[in-house]
Amino acid sequence: MKKQIAVLRGDGIGKEVTDAAIAVLETIGRRFDHEFEWKHGLIGGGAIDETGQPLPDETIQLCEQSDAILLGAVGGPKWDQNPSHLRPEKGLLQIRKHFELSVNLRPVKAYQSLLAVSPLKEDVAKDVDMVIVRELTGGLYFGEPSHHDDKNAVDTLLYSREEIERVVVHAFELAKQRRGKLNSVDKANVLESSKLWRKVVEDVAKRYPEVEYEHTIVDAAAMKLITYPSTFDVIVTENMFGDILSDEASVITGSLGMLPSASLRVDGFGLYEPVHGSAPDIAGQNIANPVGAILSAAMMLRSSFGLFEEADAIEAAVQKILEAGYCTSEFKNIGREVLSTTDMTEKIVNEL
Amino acid sequence: MKKQIAVLRGDGIGKEVTDAAIAVLETIGRRFDHEFEWKHGLIGGGAIDETGQPLPDETIQLCEQSDAILLGAVGGPKWDQNPSHLRPEKGLLQIRKHFELSVNLRPVKAYQSLLAVSPLKEDVAKDVDMVIVRELTGGLYFGEPSHHDDKNAVDTLLYSREEIERVVVHAFELAKQRRGKLNSVDKANVLESSKLWRKVVEDVAKRYPEVEYEHTIVDAAAMKLITYPSTFDVIVTENMFGDILSDEASVITGSLGMLPSASLRVDGFGLYEPVHGSAPDIAGQNIANPVGAILSAAMMLRSSFGLFEEADAIEAAVQKILEAGYCTSEFKNIGREVLSTTDMTEKIVNEL
Ligand SMILES: CC(C)[C@H](C(=O)O)[C@@H](O)C(=O)O
Ligand SMILES: CC(C)[C@H](C(=O)O)[C@@H](O)C(=O)O
Secondary structure, three states: EEEEEEEEOOOOOOHHHHHHHHHHHHHHHHHOOOOEEEOOOOOOOHHHHHHOOOOHHHHHHHHOOOEEEEEEOOOOHHHHHOOHHHHHHHHHHHHHHHOOOOEEEEEEEOHHHHHHHHOHHHHHHHEEEEEEEOOOOOHHHEEEHHHHHHOOEEEEOOOOOOOOHHHHHHHHHHHHHOOEEEEEEEOOOOOHHHHHHHHHHHHHHOOOOOOOOEEEEEEHHHHHHHHHHOOOOEEEEEEEEEEHHHHHHOOOOHHHHHHHHEOOOOOOOHHHHHHHOOOOHOOOOOOOOOOOHHHHHHHHHHHOOOOHHHHHHHHHHHHHHHOEEEEEEEEEEOOOOOOOHHHHHHHHHOOO | OEEEEEEEEEOOOOOHHHOOOOHHHHHHHHHHEEEEEEEEEEOOOOHHHHHHOOOHHHHHHHHHHEEEEEEEEEEOHHOOOOOHOOOOHHHHHHHHHHHHOOOOEEEEEHHHHHHOOEOOOOOHHHEEEEEEEEEOOHHHHHHEEEEEEOEEEEEEEEEHHHHHHHHHEEEEEEEHHOOOOOEEEEEOOOOOOHHHHHHHHHHOOOOOOOOEEEEHHHHHHHHHHHOHHHHOEEEEEEEHHHHHHHHHHHOOOHHHOOEEEEEEOOOEEEEEEEEEOOOOOOOOOOOOOOOHHHHHHHHHHHHOOOHHHHHHHHHHHHHHHHHEEEHHHOOOOOOOOOOOHHHHHHHHHHHO
């Protein structure tokens, strides 16, 4: 198989961890006889510095010609005071919208060997294995009117049945392939958009009798993610609830640096990036955890290219290296061997 | 001092815990020579059954004639399928709006003696002592347009400078009396309403040079509440973020049943209720934890009546009884003596 991949390394540690993911994919290419062609583009702060835009047109074109997008991370203190159309995050919002990346997948899994760093008690966190499916291109982040002056502000939460349905269908499909459990999170006791959301879920559910589903109010979900996190299998929710809940979920196992994400268009095209940010404080020191980026690459193989065996191979290699007692700098003081970004990547590559 | 208090016991365990709070306030009245007059009214499911409305007019009148409102909890499976204007929660939303209860205070404090039941590691949860200040009558829960049909839905997030300012000022005042730290939570990298929010915070901050303040993005706040909860002193945020974050925060110490809340009008009039819900599954069994309601009564004394010594006395009595090894049924199996609702109340009353 031959694939062209747009590489947007972005800012801070985004660069280092994307290089790690590329190294792993190159190894997969050699072992399984695929050819990956890398086309680098700018996004975020670096793009603002060089082109005056967080998502330059050349980057959009490059992505349009590619089969998938691999992204590092964007942002940093240098651009924090910029007006909002010149903020690195704007590049993320624009690329999601431009490519209709409406389904965001955020798997959260506990690694037994790293539970010591979880803020939760080990027996609460130990069996966590969930995927949060977040609607990514609708709702409050994109609705009009949206403006403010010195006296008043308005944002608008809009959803159409179609927007809800495509992400809900994706979530039911995923639940069917996993443990068959789905939690739809809304605020249907208050919000009109949540009432439509709930109706769509009930309609779609009829086509998936094998999936056991439940509605959970967002505030109750925020509690249950902490008290009983291992009871969740698949969670599906709208954009802003998903933003908050997926970040909440990402810290419960203590392995934020390990977490991947995928943002998908309905046809399978997608953008893949680690959950962690650009971490400017540790950038360039070769100590960042490359696992989130590497597992994002695995998600790319599976979701955009249908390369299941290859994706499984990466995940198994990561699992093995972690179980063998290796980790990166954020896990120091738990009696495991701390590796640099490149050494960790090399271990995983050798395991493959 | 003579005060008239509207008592809205509501549904489920709301009744039992409100009775407990009344017993404690009666004791305070005797000891400190105050007279409390109780006027009972209906709200929630019980009100729907008897009057066809979650917040009957008589209840509004009763509250208007009172100096404060003591509320139990509302809701239950019996009313879960009702259309939304006939849902128990609607009564809550209406009473908040009618009385302009725009400032919601949610203190969260760890009890050393109960850390065993926290989902968090004891050293993460042990020093937690924060207050979440939530804007309660604006934002997405009340903005128009707000409607849905079978194809589309809209909700509207509106804020005026005045609405933001009154809650932000309250939060700065509170921070000044506490440890002098304030986190304002918003999503200013995306939402226009958050940009206005942030401007107002910066303006108000100039009048409080003694308070150290910080802006935190809502998704980062959802993480930090779990990873470093004890770093928070006062958190201030808009209605929906506050809904989610305050419920998230309420479970980190394991003492949900102990948590009180206050919903205040700018002149000090207020509604006081425990954070926990109506818990229909354990209602009527005399096993509910009355401490959340009792501490809500203490907040009433302090915030609406200015009775500081009396409020302190209640809090000290509760602390003492918990430290002496007593608890209610939700804390079984941690080697402490489990009391019924009425026995726990009696212990606290005797301590006073
Ligand atoms: C940077 C920001 C716009 C973005 C979002 O809120 O969607 C981020 O928090 C995320 O979750 O990917
Ligand atoms: C019942 C509901 C309307 C309410 C809210 O969301 O405000 C509740 O969750 C709360 O936090 O008091």
